[in-house]
Amino acid sequence: MKKIFLSVMAITLFFVACKTETKKETPIAITEPNKEFNQLLKDYNEGKLELNPINATYAGDNRHNDKFPNFLSDEYALKAKDFFTNYKAKLDAFPDDKLTESQQMSKAVLAWDTDMMLNQMSFKNDQLLPINQMWTVNLVMGQFASGSSAQPFKTVKDYENWLSRLDKFNTWLLSAKTRMQEGIKKGYVLPASLIEKVIPQFEVLSEEAVSDHLFYAPIAKFPESFSEEEKKELTQKYTNILKDKLIPTFKSLYEFLRKDYLEAGLKDSGIHAIPQGKEYYQHAIKNYTTTNMTADEIHQLGLDEVKRILGEMEKVKLQVGFEGTLKEFFEFVRNHKDLMPYTEPKQIIDNFNAIHEKMKPQLEKLFGNKPKTPFVVKQTEKFREASASAEYNPGSLDGTRPGIFYTPIPDASKYNVFSDEALFLHEAIPGHHYQISLTQENEDLPDFRKTLWYSAYGEGWALYTENLGKELGLYEDPYQYFGMLGMEMHRAIRLVVDTGLHAKGWTREQAIQYSLDNEAESEASIISEIERYMANPGQALSYKIGQLKIGELREKAKKELGDKFDIREFHNQVLETGCIPLALLENKIDKWIQQNK
Structure with a gap:
């Protein structure tokens, strides 16, 4: 399983997907890229990184390493909805016959990206079920805090970025508790068996020994280039944010999870048990x-x-x-x-x-x-x-x-x-x-x-x-x-x-x-x-x-190309366009087969 951060509001890049569409003739593409469309793609990418700076950090883009938006707030939800709605509308200005073949693929991908993001946001799951035992942002932050994941700890600025991010993460944790309390009232609660797995994760983080805390780990790994004064100042700042904010918040969540939330935990095991659960599963x-x-x-x-x-x-x-x-x-x-x-x-x-x-x-x-x-x-x-x-x-x-x-x-x-x-x-x-x-x-x-x-x-x-x-x-x-x-x-x-x-x-x-x-x-x-x-x-x-689909396409190519079939080229065809919906992949391989017959 490939692991990428699950954005609480947008389900992020890891869970974006694409519908199967009826095959149709692809318009003849132009050969020179449409510069305005390329700019649209760049702007879209920049906007998504700003919406989800955790994904930017994972990608090695360090411009947003100090940021952590409150994915659970109504303000964030409105901002995200406006973003995807606007870009979906902008695609109408670029007919397929004005785009290269590669750009046509990007347009199809972006169209479905926006559709799926907007559909995801039509459900309340992301806001009212913000924490589980495996997929949610608190676990990603724990990985980052270890100092051996995507969040860099090489410079004093890196350490200060993390402090800033931790402060905003604390706000998210407080919001998570509020949203889960709201979820109890509205019927959006985890199954009790999952809550039991979340509780120990927060119990460990609520322990008061700062020097042994997971989020204190970067302090034990100062680069040799840091001066003693820099080490002393950062040590104090990390101690303060843990003692005054994070540990008390983790403790509060731990107490809430093991008492009120566990008591409200669902006896049913499936998503069908929450409001709109059946509709959500078909979307999923x-x-x-x-x-x-x-x-x-x-x-x-x-x-x-x-x-x-x-x-x-x-x-x-x-x-x-x-x-x-x-x-x-x-x-x-x-x-x-x-x-x-x-x-x-x-x-x-x-x-x-x-x-x-x-x-x-x-x-x-x-x-x-x-x-x-x-x-x-x-x-x-x-x-x-x-x-x-x-x-x-x-x-x-x-x-x-x-x-x-x-x-x-x-x-x-x-x-x-x-x-x-x-x-x-x-x-x-x-x-x-x-x-x-x-x-x-x-x-x-x-x-x-x-x-x-x-x-x-x-x-x-x-x-x-x-x-x-x-x-x-x-x-x-x-x-x-x-x-x-x-x-x-x-x-x-x-x-x-x-x-x-x-x-x-x-x-x-x-x-x-x-x-x-x-x-x-x-x-x-x-x-x-x-x-x-x-x-x-x-x-x-x-x-x-x-x-099953990739294996089916390989067998189809072998059968139709016979001696002309090259397994290295087939794998190249599958991999070269990046991660795309299965319908687009099938269209691509079919075209490759016809070109090589």
């Missing part, structure tokens, strides 16, 4: 899958895929000579000591790096373009490790900050390696790191498209790359291949349980049991995953829908 499906599929259609697709993958798993069970049932084999794999060989987190990190080295020679055969942005593997920070999944954080646009593959390792001795090869392909190379970095490095793309995230495309690509393992010299160990099947099964199960939870009245316990019955993940991991789907309806649907 379109948002994340970039299709007009219904919950029922996706649920049945998931059931079909689960059945198919179970058949493949049976073959592996026979290959390794296991004589029990497939469910017994799941339990065997979960607890097989040979698959838990490590005692220290560093050994697990080293194993991921060894996987990269093993497949490097084969990457040349499948990919003509490879990113310049550096890449590293890191252990997930302790403060969020218990409820986190493995994830990818993009590098900065200028390439100075590497892409980071985070893997949670709560207990190295219990870490099971059976899916590590597939996990690396998905989260790292050639999955998220290739797709995102190549997009960011593409000088032909306007800036706003370099940070857009269409989940069906981005997560679909990453899941598609898991199936490249054998072509990349991996999956020689049948347990690693079973791990790939397990991860694909995991995404197929998501189609069933996400729609089950949010559209068919499934309980959290039903979803957990369905997963336990059909995959080899540990119960603790499955519980974390199910609660993730509860917190962010629809997101989990995007992986399998996107993977």
Whole structure:
């Protein structure tokens, strides 16, 4: 899973998506770019960075590092609505026949971007459900506070920027409590099981020992260039903001969460239980899958895929000579000591790096373009490790900050390696790191498209790359291949349980049991995953829908091009335009096939 900050009001770039449109003839494009349209794209990008300066920081744009708007205020909501409404209207001044082919793509993307943002803002979810255990801005700020994420701490100005941002973040936290109190009255509350996972996160942050506080971490990492006077002054300022503002606010939220909010927590597990929940879920499906599929259609697709993958798993069970049932084999794999060989987190990190080295020679055969942005593997920070999944954080646009593959390792001795090869392909190379970095490095793309995230495309690509393992010299160990099947099964199960939870009245316990019955993940991991789907309806649907479409397009190209099919060029075609809706990707590949017949 690629991780980018979820803007509380606008759902941000990570959750923007695009509808499937009826195919139509593309107007003949001009060859010279329309300068006025390019300026519109630049202005749009600048405006979005100002609306969400956290995304600017993630992109390596440090101009807004001191800013943190109150995403929960009515003033912010009005400002955002006006922004997207105005840009949607401005597109009418640029007919397709006055734009280059690339600009036509940008126009289609921008049109849907504005539509989806405005539709998202028509619901109250973002304001009245501002905090959950996995996706929300308080967790991003915790990452930033560690001093090892996107927020820079290299100069005195950097430290002062963070102080300014913290002050505004404190205002947001106070607003979050007010909005959640409002949410209780209006029926917008998290399921109680999710609130129970949020409470410990705030309990840790409410502890009064300033020097041990997560948000004090940058003080322990002063650059050597700082003078003693600068260190002393900054230390005092950080101590003051923690003692006088942040810790008391965290404490107040902790008390509210564990008492009033938990008492009001929903017994239902799905989004259908809140006002307009059914309508919101259909919006979320379109948002994340970039299709007009219904919950029922996706649920049945998931059931079909689960059945198919179970058949493949049976073959592996026979290959390794296991004589029990497939469910017994799941339990065997979960607890097989040979698959838990490590005692220290560093050994697990080293194993991921060894996987990269093993497949490097084969990457040349499948990919003509490879990113310049550096890449590293890191252990997930302790403060969020218990409820986190493995994830990818993009590098900065200028390439100075590497892409980071985070893997949670709560207990190295219990870490099971059976899916590590597939996990690396998905989260790292050639999955998220290739797709995102190549997009960011593409000088032909306007800036706003370099940070857009269409989940069906981005997560679909990453899941598609898991199936490249054998072509990349991996999956020689049948347990690693079973791990790939397990991860694909995991995404197929998501189609069933996400729609089950949010559209068919499934309980959290039903979803957990369905997963336990059909995959080899540990119960603790499955519980974390199910609660993730509860917190962010629809997101989990995007992986399998996107993977199936990209695989379908590859098979179509192979069939129609025959000997002319070049896998390196196919991958280039998929990746070169950046993250786009599936309908636009399909139109692009169809055109490429026709041009090369």
